[in-house]
Amino acid sequence: xxxxxxxxxxxxxxxxxxxxxxxxxxxxxxxxxxxxxxxxxxxxxxxxxxxxxxxxxxxxxxxxxxxxxxxxxxxxxxxxxxxxxxxxxxxxxxxxxxxxxxxxxxxxxxxxxxxxxxxxxxxxxxxxxxxxxxxxxxxxxxxxxxxxxxxxxxxxxxxxxxxxxxxxxxxxxxxxxxxxxxxxxxxxxxxxxxxxxxxxxxxxxxxxxxxxxxxxxxxxxxxxxxxxxxxxxxxxxxxxxxxxxxxxxxxxxxxxxxxxxxxxxxxxxxxxxxxxxxxxxxxxxxxxxxxxxxxxxxxxxxxxxxxxxxxxxxxxxxxxxxxxxxxxxxxxxxxxxxxxxxxxxxxxxxxxxxxxxxxxxxxxxxxxxxxxxxxxxxxx
Ligand code: SF4
Numbered sequence: 001x002x003x004x005x006x007x008x009x010x011x012x013x014x015x016x017x018x019x020x021x022x023x024x025x026x027x028x029x030x031x032x033x034x035x036x037x038x039x040x041x042x043x044x045x046x047x048x049x050x051x052x053x054x055x056x057x058x059x060x061x062x063x064x065x066x067x068x069x070x071x072x073x074x075x076x077x078x079x080x081x082x083x084x085x086x087x088x089x090x091x092x093x094x095x096x097x098x099x100x101x102x103x104x105x106x107x108x109x110x111x112x113x114x115x116x117x118x119x120x121x122x123x124x125x126x127x128x129x130x131x132x133x134x135x136x137x138x139x140x141x142x143x144x145x146x147x148x149x150x151x152x153x154x155x156x157x158x159x160x161x162x163x164x165x166x167x168x169x170x171x172x173x174x175x176x177x178x179x180x181x182x183x184x185x186x187x188x189x190x191x192x193x194x195x196x197x198x199x200x201x202x203x204x205x206x207x208x209x210x211x212x213x214x215x216x217x218x219x220x221x222x223x224x225x226x227x228x229x230x231x232x233x234x235x236x237x238x239x240x241x242x243x244x245x246x247x248x249x250x251x252x253x254x255x256x257x258x259x260x261x262x263x264x265x266x267x268x269x270x271x272x273x274x275x276x277x278x279x280x281x282x283x284x285x286x287x288x289x290x291x292x293x294x295x296x297x298x299x300x301x302x303x304x305x306x307x308x309x310x311x312x313x314x315x316x317x318x319x320x321x322x323x324x325x326x327x328x329x330x331x332x333x334x335x336x337x338x339x340x341x342x343x344x345x346x347x348x349x350x351x352x353x354x355x356x357x358x359x360x361x362x363x364x365x366x367x368x369x370x371x372x373x374x375x376x377x378x379x380x
């Protein structure tokens with residue numbers, strides 16, 4: 001039994017016509033229910049991501065801010081991505097790292113990883129997200145066994161965004177110091193998934209969908225979910241992310257959870273998103289997730305621009321990256337020719353930290369929740 005069975009049942013019905021038909025009464029009912037402390041229902045989340053809820057952004061933002069401060073205090077946690085390799089055996093229609101693209105490839109040696117870590121430590125970060133393409137031979141378990149012991153002494157919280165692995169592999173990596181894994185389904189629409197994932201292991205929709213189950217079984221502390229916003233219909237995918245989160249919480253209640261919002265841009269390369277998500281819609285979505293799950297971490301990366309990030313940090317976001325390089329070796333070399341994508345917020349980590357402090361919040365350079373709050377204590 002895994003989330004796959006729940007997904008199979010839910011995917012038989014298209015929820016979009018129902019979401020589009022919701023009206024102001026449905027939104028107001030959902031808001032008043034979610035303002036209390038009762039059970040949080042998917043139907044209420046659906047109302048908050050409906051077009052009708054676009055007129056309720058102010059009360060949604062105020063409630064989201066209140067719930068976030070109640071749970072996370074006046075803090076924003078900072079993390080940094082460390083790109084280790086850009087080899088990839090997959091072919092995803094929307095990504096420049098795809099195997100078919102003739103780009104310069106690099107995998108950092110243990111010495112180069114150590115050099116990156118020294119630069120990152122000097123920037124003040126204690127929480128790292130290791131990123132690779134998905135390539136078992138160039139950056140698979142043998143590589144992780146080699147580099148995790150190099151990295152771990154520099155950090156207090158270590159996360160990965162790499163190819164999906166088996167539960168036994170995750171258990172081994174936990175033993176080497178792994179704390180969290182981000183694994184984005186991209187889209188929960190299987191037909192669309194197969195259209196955009198053309199070659200390689202990533203073609204296997206079910207293997208990817210069941211990855212968070214394997215993470216829960218392996219006892220990984222934090223599991224990160226998300227959909228690539230704009231690839232499919234964002235409302236349909238976001239509702240399935242909420243369903244996935246609810247399922248995982250009820251089954252693997254010792255783990256903590258984090259949601260991210262990678263957004264495809266209309267101008268990113270040749271690829272045109274099917275349903276671009278506007279700034280207002282992304283704000284609506286972030287507030288809806290916070291109201292649906294007051295304990296989940298909400299993370300925003302430097303894909304988003306400075307002004308929008310500065311605004312979002314006040315209404316529900318708990319975790320941010322800053323000063324990021326998306327190129328293997330980019331912190332030590334300052335190079336940019338191997339970047340996965342150009343970041344939108346180019347401010348240094350200290351500049352972003354100064355903005356956070358000016359907004360009356362404290363900057364936490366390590367994983368704040370692990371230090372100061374108990375884990376979620378009961379199935380939701
Ligand atoms: S999205 Fe990930 S798996 Fe797909 S080509 Fe890019 S790096 Fe590889």
